[in-house]
Amino acid sequence: MAAGGAGAQPSGPAAPGASPRLADASLAANLSVPAFFEFTAPSHWRAIDFISDLHLCEAMPLTFEAWSAHLLHTPADAVFILGDLFEVWVGDDMQRLPFERACLEVMAEAGSRRQLAFMSGNRDFLLGSAALRACGAIALPDPTALKAWGGTLLLSHGDALCLADQPYQRFRAEVRSTAWQERFLAQSLDERLALAREMRRVSATRNHFDGQTDLDLDPAQTVAWMHAMGAAEMVHGHTHRPASEELAPGFKRHVLSDWDLDRDRRCEVLRLTRDGLERHAPTAAP
Numbered sequence: 001m002a003a004g005g006a007g008a009q010p011s012g013p014a015a016p017g018a019s020p021r022l023a024d025a026s027l028a029a030n031l032s033v034p035a036f037f038e039f040t041a042p043s044h045w046r047a048i049d050f051i052s053d054l055h056l057c058e059a060m061p062l063t064f065e066a067w068s069a070h071l072l073h074t075p076a077d078a079v080f081i082l083g084d085l086f087e088v089w090v091g092d093d094m095q096r097l098p099f100e101r102a103c104l105e106v107m108a109e110a111g112s113r114r115q116l117a118f119m120s121g122n123r124d125f126l127l128g129s130a131a132l133r134a135c136g137a138i139a140l141p142d143p144t145a146l147k148a149w150g151g152t153l154l155l156s157h158g159d160a161l162c163l164a165d166q167p168y169q170r171f172r173a174e175v176r177s178t179a180w181q182e183r184f185l186a187q188s189l190d191e192r193l194a195l196a197r198e199m200r201r202v203s204a205t206r207n208h209f210d211g212q213t214d215l216d217l218d219p220a221q222t223v224a225w226m227h228a229m230g231a232a233e234m235v236h237g238h239t240h241r242p243a244s245e246e247l248a249p250g251f252k253r254h255v256l257s258d259w260d261l262d263r264d265r266r267c268e269v270l271r272l273t274r275d276g277l278e279r280h281a282p283t284a285a286p
């Protein structure tokens, strides 16, 4: 069941009218809103699962097993992975490594059974579109407007909206540039893995490491994105603080849980159906 009736097209800001109303429109006036992509769920779909922040790595075999079982056996028509699937991804030559190869084999098998979609996180933004295509997965830009059953949902990893962390935003802009990525990818796999370890060590000491920080999405900017998209609800990850709450009247965000079944028992799937969003335990292997 590959791409079929689904498609991702670039889109301008949503037309005014059907959009949820922002109580104070001036709130959004001075905030920049990025171009966003639109993905329309085929009308025969009944459920879409959202997961993020698995931080898969060889040292977390139980997390890998739970993720793999869910991807292969969920009753949902699609699984949307909203970033940080991998603890670290420094280039697609990581597919040579046994653990990463096993992960992509699970993705390919799951991708033959249901639609997979992947949005980059701050850990795995170098996972390339060719590797995703090989698994039958759609690459979702951040942010994406998901149109499903008459509603619009804003999807984002979340790190681009953590505006209070200016050093991180400068770092993010640099590593997402073509020039930086060309220089980085020109190095050997061992050099890149060592550099990634060093960057994570430095970022941990500055306390702007995802999951170990109080930083959160900027509410005004987030609501501005939702307003421009015509989305009353949003799903994001990154902060590892699962909750569903209003950011402003009429604008609700749902934060995904990270997964850690090796040191803890955290794992959760957010499932969208015609009736709305609901949190579930992952599906186990039969």
Ligand SMILES: [Mn+2]
Binding pocket: 083, 084, 121, 122, 123, 157, 159, 210, 237, 238, 239
């Ligand atoms: Mn993250």
